[in-house]
Amino acid sequence: MKTIASAPLAENVMLPQYDRQQLKTRIVHFGFGAFHRAHQALLTDRVLNAQGGDWGICEISLFSGDRLMSQLREQDHLFTVLEKGANGNQPIVIGAVNECLNARLDSLAAIIEKFCEPQVAIVSLTITEKGYCIDPATGSLDLSNPRIIHDLQTPTEPHSAPGIIVEALHRRRERDLQPFTVLSCDNIPDNGHVVKNAVLGMAKKRSPELAHWIQEHVSFPGTMVDRIVPAATEESLAEIAHALGVADPCAISCEPFIQWVIEDNFVCGRPQWETAGVQMVENVLPWEQMKLRMLNGSHSFLAYLGYLAGFQHISDCMQDSAFREAAYRLMLSEQAPTLQITDVDLDQYALSLLERFSNPALKHKTWQIAMDGSQKLPQRMLEGIRVHLSRQSEWPLLALGVAGWMRYVSGVDDSGSAIDIRDPLSEKIAALVAQSTESERVSALLSLYEIFATDLVQNPQFVAAVEQAWQRIAQYGARQAVIETLKN
Ligand code: NAD
Numbered sequence: 001m002k003t004i005a006s007a008p009l010a011e012n013v014m015l016p017q018y019d020r021q022q023l024k025t026r027i028v029h030f031g032f033g034a035f036h037r038a039h040q041a042l043l044t045d046r047v048l049n050a051q052g053g054d055w056g057i058c059e060i061s062l063f064s065g066d067r068l069m070s071q072l073r074e075q076d077h078l079f080t081v082l083e084k085g086a087n088g089n090q091p092i093v094i095g096a097v098n099e100c101l102n103a104r105l106d107s108l109a110a111i112i113e114k115f116c117e118p119q120v121a122i123v124s125l126t127i128t129e130k131g132y133c134i135d136p137a138t139g140s141l142d143l144s145n146p147r148i149i150h151d152l153q154t155p156t157e158p159h160s161a162p163g164i165i166v167e168a169l170h171r172r173r174e175r176d177l178q179p180f181t182v183l184s185c186d187n188i189p190d191n192g193h194v195v196k197n198a199v200l201g202m203a204k205k206r207s208p209e210l211a212h213w214i215q216e217h218v219s220f221p222g223t224m225v226d227r228i229v230p231a232a233t234e235e236s237l238a239e240i241a242h243a244l245g246v247a248d249p250c251a252i253s254c255e256p257f258i259q260w261v262i263e264d265n266f267v268c269g270r271p272q273w274e275t276a277g278v279q280m281v282e283n284v285l286p287w288e289q290m291k292l293r294m295l296n297g298s299h300s301f302l303a304y305l306g307y308l309a310g311f312q313h314i315s316d317c318m319q320d321s322a323f324r325e326a327a328y329r330l331m332l333s334e335q336a337p338t339l340q341i342t343d344v345d346l347d348q349y350a351l352s353l354l355e356r357f358s359n360p361a362l363k364h365k366t367w368q369i370a371m372d373g374s375q376k377l378p379q380r381m382l383e384g385i386r387v388h389l390s391r392q393s394e395w396p397l398l399a400l401g402v403a404g405w406m407r408y409v410s411g412v413d414d415s416g417s418a419i420d421i422r423d424p425l426s427e428k429i430a431a432l433v434a435q436s437t438e439s440e441r442v443s444a445l446l447s448l449y450e451i452f453a454t455d456l457v458q459n460p461q462f463v464a465a466v467e468q469a470w471q472r473i474a475q476y477g478a479r480q481a482v483i484e485t486l487k488n
Pocket of ligand 1 (some may be wrong): 030031032033034035036061062063064065126127128129130131132160161185186187188225226227228229230231
């Protein structure tokens with residue numbers, strides 16, 4: 001059967017302009033998900049197009065993705081990214097991936113050895129918050145996580161991402177090989193420190209000498225990543241097949257906007273990503289905070305309130321004047337004042353976000369963004385709220401966002417339909433919901449220490465504001481609650 005590697009492709013398709021035979025596995029990447037394909041892989045491909053080189057990527061998937069990876073192999077590791085903008089669509093075939101390994105298709109031993117090849121310089125990750133096995137309440141490795149328990153008992157046959165990285169670094173040290181840089185590209189605050197805590201937490205349990213060596217020789221640069229990449233659907237794959245002239249089951253579509261800000265701290269070299277427009281900086285935290293609070297915070301607000309109100313996509317929310325105004329005010333009046341960034345025009349940034357959210361071609365589902373709320377709420381909303389509480393400033397829309405999440409995880413939308421809730425804490429959340437009446441719900445859910453810790457729960461202003469917002473949604477429904485809140 002013809003694939004993108006063998007079929008003639010439509011004329012406007014952009015193809016790799018470099019010699020792919022030169023590629024070696026210099027980057028090993030965990031998590032061949034939607035985002036990585038349209039972001040790091042595409043930007044690395046851009047560097048290769050600009051200057052050639054050997055910066056190939058080996059994709060690793062641990063728990064799923066065997067079908068995707070078989071398909072990727074069948075098409076010579078080429079795949080398509082379709083950038084969908086207001087002025088039309090651009091299909092781009094990415095050539096930067098030179099091999100892939102999957103725990104089901106290949107042996108775990110082969111996967112670990114891949115990390116130990118001498119030329120490997122970077123291990124990057126897009127494995128979502130859960131993949132780091134961090135206890136959100138302490139920020140340290142979660143020693144009660146079953147995968148971590150397993151990896152500490154059998155360190156030479158690890159299953160978790162931190163366990164595999166530590167075993168690979170152990171073997172590299174034993175073999176006198178250079179270490180590698182560990183580059184988290186997940187959308188979690190201070191992602192460099194998160195992955196460092198996970199790796200060092202595991203290494204310390206194994207051997208203090210190994211932990212010391214890692215601390216001395218391995219770097220964990222922080223990154224801010226931005227591009228909206230909805231999960232692939234049958235519809236999006238059919239659209240891409242039409243644009244190419246042949247099916248590509250590994251393809252993904254996304255918006256045209258792309259941003260990557262990286263702390264420039266690499267122990268064994270890196271691609272010249274700046275030639276692809278990547279910003280290399282000393283401190284990524286102010287950038288990350290801006291993105292998490294303004295973009296992701298308003299995205300989550302729209303996801304919970306919008307889903308409850310019956311909006312399937314973010315762009316549908318943006319067609320509603322109240323939701324649009326609420327997102328804009330949330331960004332500028334409630335999130336922007338809590339930020340530390342100095343050299344960005346935040347008014348302009350907010351306007352550009354509204355434009356990106358409005359892109360009707362993207363079909364970014366509110367349900368998808370609403371997933372894993374327990375892992376997202378703290379950095380997207382609660383951190384900003386803490387700043388307001390300390391300054392005694394107003395935050396009505398953030399309160400509505402938190403109450404919107406509570407309403408969402410209570411499991412029924414405003415039309416009375418059941419909600420399919422996906423969250424690592426879903427069992428705990430469901431138990432709290434089942435044990436509480438509507439009027440007890442806020443205090444029941446506030447008992448989730450992993451999300452609200454103790455300071456917020458003990459703050460009467462916080463509790464009262466969320467209770468009031470909850471009442472508003474209960475009384476009016478989500479859409480009218482947004483309108484009522486905007487009247488304040
Ligand atoms: P995805 O579900 O498409 O991909 C997630 C990948 O992580 C998959 O390959 C999966 O196999 C792997 N994974 C999941 N749990 C794992 C675990 N415990 N250990 C190892 N691997 C695991 O999701 P995505 O959209 O690609 O998102 C990935 C990351 O990128 C997230 O952190 C997300 O916040 C971030 N991000 C996504 C977007 C977007 O628009 N999609 C934008 C910015 C940032």
